[in-house]
Amino acid sequence: MKKQDLPLSPHLQIYKPQITSLLSISHRISGVALNFVLVILVLGLLCITLGESYFELLISLINSFPIKIMIFLAILGFSYHFLNGIRHIIWDFGFLLGNRSSAIFGYIIIATSFISSILISRLLGLF
Amino acid sequence: MNFTYTSKWLFQKIFAILFLIASFYTVYSLYGLELQNYDVITGWFKNYLNSFSVLVMLSAIILHSNIGLSSIIDDYIHKESLKQKIILIKNFFFVVLFFITIFSLVKLNL
Numbered sequence: 001m002k003k004q005d006l007p008l009s010p011h012l013q014i015y016k017p018q019i020t021s022l023l024s025i026s027h028r029i030s031g032v033a034l035n036f037v038l039v040i041l042v043l044g045l046l047c048i049t050l051g052e053s054y055f056e057l058l059i060s061l062i063n064s065f066p067i068k069i070m071i072f073l074a075i076l077g078f079s080y081h082f083l084n085g086i087r088h089i090i091w092d093f094g095f096l097l098g099n100r101s102s103a104i105f106g107y108i109i110i111a112t113s114f115i116s117s118i119l120i121s122r123l124l125g126l127f
Numbered sequence: 128m129n130f131t132y133t134s135k136w137l138f139q140k141i142f143a144i145l146f147l148i149a150s151f152y153t154v155y156s157l158y159g160l161e162l163q164n165y166d167v168i169t170g171w172f173k174n175y176l177n178s179f180s181v182l183v184m185l186s187a188i189i190l191h192s193n194i195g196l197s198s199i200i201d202d203y204i205h206k207e208s209l210k211q212k213i214i215l216i217k218n219f220f221f222v223v224l225f226f227i228t229i230f231s232l233v234k235l236n237l
Contacts, residue, residue, distance in 0.1 A: 055168070
């Protein structure tokens with residue numbers, strides 16, 4: 001079979017969705033989504049540089065409810081990506097690779113991501 | 128420069144750790160400040176250590192994202208020519224982000 005005809009992994013169309021595969025693809029999706037957060041962070045830095053009027057605009061945007069929701073989602077994406085990244089490192093070292101332990105670990109990551117996001121949002125005075 | 132998958136794995140983790148250290152410092156040093164006051168924020172950036180931590184934070188995450196996105200492109204884009212074009216656009220996008228970061232931090236410290 002030619003190299004270009006080889007199926008590429010992960011084979012999303014073939015495998016039955018499981019907690020481990022769903023969390024794995026979510027890790028990638030959250031990573032891609034966090035690139036948009038990176039762009040917003042850099043643009044925010046640029047707004048501070050460009051002067052007080054741009055800074056005021058940035059602050060008024062941050063204080064609006066839809067942007068607060070987006071900030072919460074960004075924190076959730078970051079928490080999830082960070083915690084699941086640690087899970088991947090633990091796997092890379094050969095720990096918790098069993099079916100049951102990896103599934104339980106996955107549910108713990110989901111719960112911890114939500115709890116830590118709510119705590120961080122409260123700490124930042126978002127809501 | 129050609130990196131092996133092992134070195135990419137290692138660099139991605141190193142950049143993630145650098146990002147975490149710099150972001151913890153940034154959040155810690157910003158904690159308790161009046162963040163909606165322009166003079167307070169620009170004054171915070173005038174401290175070289177603070178600006179350096181923002182530079183490390185954003186550079187590390189740009190490099191971490193670059194490696195991560197490359198592996199995603201590798202996995203999902205089948206056509207070699209399209210893959211090369213997307214990688215080129217991605218690299219350009221990250222270089223632009225890096226230069227905006229440098230420009231902003233230099234201007235805030237002048």
